[in-house]
Amino acid sequence: RRRDPRYDLLFEPIRIGPKVMKNRFYQVPQCTGAGHPRPGSNAGHRAVKAEGGWGGLSTESCSIHPEVNQSTSTNTTMWDEGDVINHRHMVDEVHKWGALAGVELGAGGVKDNLWSRYVAAAFDRFPSGGTPKVYTYAATEEDIARIMQMYEDAARRAKDAGFDILYIHGAAGVFPVHALSRHFNRRTDGYGGSFENRARFWVEALERLKKVAGDDCAVATRISIDDLAGPWGLELRDEGLAFVEYITKLGLVDMWDIIIGGSGEDMWGEDSGPSRFYKSNHQSPWNAEVKRIAKVPVVGVGRFTEPDEMVRVIRSGQLDIIGAARPSIADPWLPRKIDEGRVEDICECIGCNACVSRFNLNNMIICTQNPTALEEYRRGWHPERFEPTPNPEMVLVVGAGPSGLECARVLGKRGYEVHLVEAKEQLGGHLRDVVRLPGLAEWGRVYDYRESQIARMPNVTVMRGTGLVTAEDILDYGARRVVLATGARWAGNGLGASGPDTIPGIDAALDHFVTPEQFFAGKAIGERVVVLDSDGYFMAISIAEVLADQGKQVTLVTHLETVAPMTALTLEGYNLRRMLREKGIKERTGHWVDKVDKAGNGVEVVLYDRYRDGSRRTTTPQTGVYPRRLGDAVEILDCDSVILCTSREAKTELYDGVMALKPRWQDAGLETVVRSGDCLAPRYLADAIFDGHRIAREFESVNPERPKAIIRERQIWGHETFPKLGDHVV
Amino acid sequence: RRRDPRYDLLFEPIRIGPKVMKNRFYQVPQCTGAGHPRPGSNAGHRAVKAEGGWGGLSTESCSIHPEVNQSTSTNTTMWDEGDVINHRHMVDEVHKWGALAGVELGAGGVKDNLWSRYVAAAFDRFPSGGTPKVYTYAATEEDIARIMQMYEDAARRAKDAGFDILYIHGAAGVFPVHALSRHFNRRTDGYGGSFENRARFWVEALERLKKVAGDDCAVATRISIDDLAGPWGLELRDEGLAFVEYITKLGLVDMWDIIIGGSGEDMWGEDSGPSRFYKSNHQSPWNAEVKRIAKVPVVGVGRFTEPDEMVRVIRSGQLDIIGAARPSIADPWLPRKIDEGRVEDICECIGCNACVSRFNLNNMIICTQNPTALEEYRRGWHPERFEPTPNPEMVLVVGAGPSGLECARVLGKRGYEVHLVEAKEQLGGHLRDVVRLPGLAEWGRVYDYRESQIARMPNVTVMRGTGLVTAEDILDYGARRVVLATGARWAGNGLGASGPDTIPGIDAALDHFVTPEQFFAGKAIGERVVVLDSDGYFMAISIAEVLADQGKQVTLVTHLETVAPMTALTLEGYNLRRMLREKGIKERTGHWVDKVDKAGNGVEVVLYDRYRDGSRRTTTPQTGVYPRRLGDAVEILDCDSVILCTSREAKTELYDGVMALKPRWQDAGLETVVRSGDCLAPRYLADAIFDGHRIAREFESVNPERPKAIIRERQIWGHETFPKLGDHVV
Numbered sequence A, B: 001r002r003r004d005p006r007y008d009l010l011f012e013p014i015r016i017g018p019k020v021m022k023n024r025f026y027q028v029p030q031c032t033g034a035g036h037p038r039p040g041s042n043a044g045h046r047a048v049k050a051e052g053g054w055g056g057l058s059t060e061s062c063s064i065h066p067e068v069n070q071s072t073s074t075n076t077t078m079w080d081e082g083d084v085i086n087h088r089h090m091v092d093e094v095h096k097w098g099a100l101a102g103v104e105l106g107a108g109g110v111k112d113n114l115w116s117r118y119v120a121a122a123f124d125r126f127p128s129g130g131t132p133k134v135y136t137y138a139a140t141e142e143d144i145a146r147i148m149q150m151y152e153d154a155a156r157r158a159k160d161a162g163f164d165i166l167y168i169h170g171a172a173g174v175f176p177v178h179a180l181s182r183h184f185n186r187r188t189d190g191y192g193g194s195f196e197n198r199a200r201f202w203v204e205a206l207e208r209l210k211k212v213a214g215d216d217c218a219v220a221t222r223i224s225i226d227d228l229a230g231p232w233g234l235e236l237r238d239e240g241l242a243f244v245e246y247i248t249k250l251g252l253v254d255m256w257d258i259i260i261g262g263s264g265e266d267m268w269g270e271d272s273g274p275s276r277f278y279k280s281n282h283q284s285p286w287n288a289e290v291k292r293i294a295k296v297p298v299v300g301v302g303r304f305t306e307p308d309e310m311v312r313v314i315r316s317g318q319l320d321i322i323g324a325a326r327p328s329i330a331d332p333w334l335p336r337k338i339d340e341g342r343v344e345d346i347c348e349c350i351g352c353n354a355c356v357s358r359f360n361l362n363n364m365i366i367c368t369q370n371p372t373a374l375e376e377y378r379r380g381w382h383p384e385r386f387e388p389t390p391n392p393e394m395v396l397v398v399g400a401g402p403s404g405l406e407c408a409r410v411l412g413k414r415g416y417e418v419h420l421v422e423a424k425e426q427l428g429g430h431l432r433d434v435v436r437l438p439g440l441a442e443w444g445r446v447y448d449y450r451e452s453q454i455a456r457m458p459n460v461t462v463m464r465g466t467g468l469v470t471a472e473d474i475l476d477y478g479a480r481r482v483v484l485a486t487g488a489r490w491a492g493n494g495l496g497a498s499g500p501d502t503i504p505g506i507d508a509a510l511d512h513f514v515t516p517e518q519f520f521a522g523k524a525i526g527e528r529v530v531v532l533d534s535d536g537y538f539m540a541i542s543i544a545e546v547l548a549d550q551g552k553q554v555t556l557v558t559h560l561e562t563v564a565p566m567t568a569l570t571l572e573g574y575n576l577r578r579m580l581r582e583k584g585i586k587e588r589t590g591h592w593v594d595k596v597d598k599a600g601n602g603v604e605v606v607l608y609d610r611y612r613d614g615s616r617r618t619t620t621p622q623t624g625v626y627p628r629r630l631g632d633a634v635e636i637l638d639c640d641s642v643i644l645c646t647s648r649e650a651k652t653e654l655y656d657g658v659m660a661l662k663p664r665w666q667d668a669g670l671e672t673v674v675r676s677g678d679c680l681a682p683r684y685l686a687d688a689i690f691d692g693h694r695i696a697r698e699f700e701s702v703n704p705e706r707p708k709a710i711i712r713e714r715q716i717w718g719h720e721t722f723p724k725l726g727d728h729v730v
């Protein structure tokens, strides 16, 4: 198949300074979480995208020097010759596919250099607002000269490593941003005061890059063009565009990379907008105006996944280059699929920000849609290449939730004859309910993509609406190998906040208690509602929103210290908190439930403070005595309905049933039964999909429930890395 | 000098299974935060302690397999041959000094294997209570057999690496603990139900270790002997001692390592008790009872720093071996100093748990008292050895707070002629006030130690009570090189929560406002008090406690999501929260101050919710318009006094003054002025001390304000590590 001519525009080369990029697809700066300690993982991740047709790929924010390191999470560095070697490996992989490699040189910010213990210079001294509290010192002009040298040295190392585009990072509260800002920069010397003075730091840094670049490399800058803080920040139509004009006049950049959002910890989500709040191309009101005045190519972002929209964006003069972070993670082969005329194979990002959540947990990113993300090197996975099965036998997969669908898809790609059986009419499992929650419709791409992929595979047969498959059915089926992906359900007994404890008085079989499944099924809910959350992610807060929208009085109770802490990691938390305030949803954090009693027509939920007991041990060891003074204060919430978002439980019935019939397996020709996803242990969506994928990849190993060895990237005392990929692990 | 005979007992060898430990000092399992990626740092840290006389040293909890990894922070692993190589390096270093090396083999718990993405088996399936939410699956008997094999394989690797003592880790919610617990273990098979069944997992794991150990290694177990949860947990006098008896009868361990505290995230602080709540030997009521019935040596812990107490503990039959984690970090040479008859040189742990806080931030530990901790390898620092100065000239150090004291001490050790000048009569700087806060008296050891060390150095002269040294004084002094360690003060204008913003209406010169310094100086405080905290550590909550104890009505307001989040990292937070409830201190989190107005005889503090604005962007770019709907709800607190714990500001006056006189330096013979600690940028106590130490170590470098290169331990693509120690960095 060939490319649809209406997408030709996307494949027109474009000049960026002395370089030519082969098309209009550019992977903007994006952390992997692998950072400086894991060169193989970084290179593997970018290499697959270069192969997938991205014309240019940038590193993540790459620290120019240990002092002015701007991240407490694991990031890449350009500090020394060791870094050059590691980056060069990545750049070489990218160049193999004719793509350009960019490096986003980052410095500054009010972050703790926990690892190096450097105290950092800042633009003006002021403390961080977070934990740990960080203080910087105000850089003198001499310090700034030194910082300029750091930019230059890092740029030289980058050039040495082979990079084509040298970037000044100018977003998320780094040096140039604080310098330019009327709000943050209160200096009175040559770097403060007038617009030109405030722009000077950025200008000088670009000049250093230009000097290093010469005629060999392009120079670019990323800029957050509006802080979204109104008069308290940089604004597009005030100094944002003025800065673009100024730099244009000076001729200092060969490409603009435009985003929005300020320096605060709650601002990343305005750029990497979760689909819950922002749809595709949500940054257009800002980046389009930059393009109007820029004289060099402009890259912009906005979770672009659809080629028609991309064409519109370029044709309308909004942007020259389609920038993407998340769409390139979700589908590293996105450009190539457009080029090869198979747009329907694109795996679209769902905007869940699971990727970001892992970075925020100081780990390698993962992706809900693309389970091979960051597994390219350490597991040797390729998003589009699958080892053909040595034995194309029939495999039965029971349950077509996200995990079963992915397992079936990958088994299919590998050439197995897959029979996928789903009790319900619709494929997608629990996600079919989730997409009905406010803002989460795009998550449906998970099953849409897999369903449509499978539909095109002749060796995958889907049986839907079968009702629950039984253990006997499995034995009758005649499959030698079976995958169970039967999922999980929400607990109906209050399990979740504290080990194996359930809550007295709670029973989802009774009228006043409602599990999420019962909520979706339409169980009646009264006017006064208590939502119990010991899950901490989207379910409780989303149901609370729905009920508040229905005019009910809603109180969200959680044993956790903050509401829905997982959503802070996915960048949804801050706007969700705003939503709670707007909609008048009450919150009780750090409290949990002693018991629930009947009271009148409703129930009373008896809450206790998690720290109701004394601050010092009050007794020496005594059997049967709690060694603190226990306070007896409780708080009683009267309500009509209690929503139970406490925790989930694996649906193990089918597995247990089949295991009970083990003596009959041999006669039935059954050899292995493998659990995939939530039915082994409930987990985040991305992890359930990952599990289905992994099992299908490793289906011939001794026990596919157990992962094969992973390459560890770490220093070995005088030796190479162990184990080797594919080594057997117990 | 020779050892005081009253301490001879501490140096009696003791048999542990087939091994003999040379004395009674044992470094119990203790994380470094260096973990598996940094073999050099781990080895360096233990080597210095072995040299310092510890008879035995254990690893931290060392993971036996990626599936049953029990930590989300960076820890050590015993997964493969690469790990064997790295551990062997550490063991060899320890053996050089005739010490024994132990390995604490850890497995289980309800933790997310974020890195490997394994889903873990658990004893019984139940979810974690934290973020990210983690679910495990209930191990079958077959799974348990596999886990036993993991213990065996890991033990075999450990033996291979040269370890002398093989441990089963049995604290902090790992497998054996959940297995033994009536509360957590609800199994109905051979591993659940009766006491023997619940003990079976632990017994079998020990048997595997015994099998591997043969006659070559000792086998030990660490056990948390009481969950401190009363009837809801394992209790000493119930099944705790019963377990000890049972294992004793089976003859399975050669040494007991006893601690207390349960599985919850808030329980580590009951073992590694902060001095704020627990003094030395706080675990004696528990461990003494184990010793009464044990037939093999018993190790116990309790922040032991005093040799007289150690002797009492052993002589009284409470313990056989003095276990220590923090005292060994604070003074790696503690045993040797006792042995060499220089007890007064011991640097005592202050129980601040700064060490733990960095581990909790997924970083290498640091130590307030010992700035060389974890710098042994990467900076080449030794706690007791100092490079003699090439030029024993006079150096002037101004300010004898923690940073100046440490700088003077190390310059003194190096042979400089140090003149330390302090404005006040007392040395210790801001710490002199801090120690007056509830529970923090032991922090005074920081200045007591340094003051007494310096007093014994003939080349260090202390001038106290001089009043403020001026820039002119410095020029007159005749020193070629000067260190300024003039510290910081609390801001009087509300700076701290949000970049460079101060709070309208706040001014510490007025009666209603009180900075911490003014509080300590006795400024009058009314009955209704608002404590503003944008610092997040101990100051605000401690002052709130003092005022509540005086019977005042106290409300603590913080822009942070939780009260004093830094104290959660130091393990003080949970008991501090209990304290707040006990003492009726009100809390308002997630709020900050619009302004403070006069009202009647007092003031009104106008609070706003940090998320008072709308959840979606409501406008496209417009100059002067905040792009969200801003709610106008405020909350007014009427009060008499406002305590200002918002942030600190460096005292830069003296530095600025001296710099202004630069033209006169040459005539005055002045060449360099170096800032140390809080006067460059405020920071945590440990970091201010570290800075003084580092500057003194690197005093001859081009600019001692800037650290020298650090060895980075990371994978290099086919190459060795760069840069080399001591390389010049810009």
Ligand SMILES: Cc1cc2nc3c(=O)[nH]c(=O)nc-3n(C[C@H](O)[C@H](O)[C@H](O)COP(=O)(O)O)c2cc1C
Binding pocket: A028, A029, A030, A031, A032, A059, A060, A061, A104, A169, A171, A222, A259, A271, A272, A273, A301, A302, A303, A304, A323, A324, A325, A326, A327, A355, A356, A359, A365
């Ligand atoms: C996982 C992840 C890591 C990111 N890391 C960086 C970074 O290091 N530097 C940077 O300037 N932007 C970073 N971003 C922001 C992206 O470059 C981009 O501006 C944003 O995600 C919006 O583009 P998208 O909608 O295509 O994802 C990151 C985004 C994601 C999702």
Ligand SMILES: Cc1cc2nc3c(=O)[nH]c(=O)nc-3n(C[C@H](O)[C@H](O)[C@H](O)COP(=O)(O)O)c2cc1C
Binding pocket: B028, B029, B030, B031, B032, B059, B060, B061, B104, B169, B171, B222, B259, B271, B272, B273, B301, B302, B303, B304, B323, B324, B325, B326, B327, B355, B356, B359, B365
């Ligand atoms: C930084 C640090 C790390 C620790 N890591 C471990 C560990 O890995 N395994 C363990 O069993 N205990 C660990 N502990 C607990 C100690 O072994 C010890 O029981 C506790 O700190 C009390 O002893 P101490 O008062 O001498 O510090 C750690 C303690 C500290 C301070």
Ligand SMILES: Nc1ncnc2c1ncn2[C@@H]1O[C@H](COP(=O)(O)OP(=O)(O)O)[C@@H](O)[C@H]1O
Binding pocket: A398, A399, A400, A401, A402, A403, A404, A421, A422, A423, A424, A428, A429, A430, A431, A467, A468, A469, A470, A485, A486, A487, A488, A651, A654, A676, A677, A678, A679, A688
């Ligand atoms: N016994 C069964 N027979 C057929 N389908 C089943 C059976 N049990 C569960 N299912 C289906 O399995 C799917 C599980 O999906 P889900 O709960 O989303 O799990 P996961 O997230 O692990 O994919 C659901 O669509 C459910 O209808």
Ligand SMILES: Nc1ncnc2c1ncn2[C@@H]1O[C@H](COP(=O)(O)OP(=O)(O)O)[C@@H](O)[C@H]1O
Binding pocket: B398, B399, B400, B401, B402, B403, B404, B421, B422, B423, B424, B428, B429, B430, B431, B467, B468, B469, B470, B485, B486, B487, B488, B651, B654, B676, B677, B678, B679, B688
């Ligand atoms: N001009 C000065 N002359 C002499 N001593 C000073 C002067 N300025 C500050 N000091 C002293 O310096 C010390 C600073 O200590 P501190 O604030 O604890 O800082 P740090 O934590 O950096 O050690 C205080 O004891 C203070 O009295």
Ligand code: SF4
Binding pocket: A325, A326, A327, A329, A330, A348, A349, A350, A351, A352, A353, A354, A355, A356, A366, A367, A368, A369, A370
């Ligand atoms: S994790 Fe979610 S938001 Fe991130 S790239 Fe994948 S699908 Fe998109």
Ligand code: SF4
Binding pocket: B325, B326, B327, B329, B330, B348, B349, B350, B351, B352, B353, B354, B355, B356, B366, B367, B368, B369, B370
């Ligand atoms: S950081 Fe504090 S608690 Fe930890 S060892 Fe050092 S002095 Fe002791």
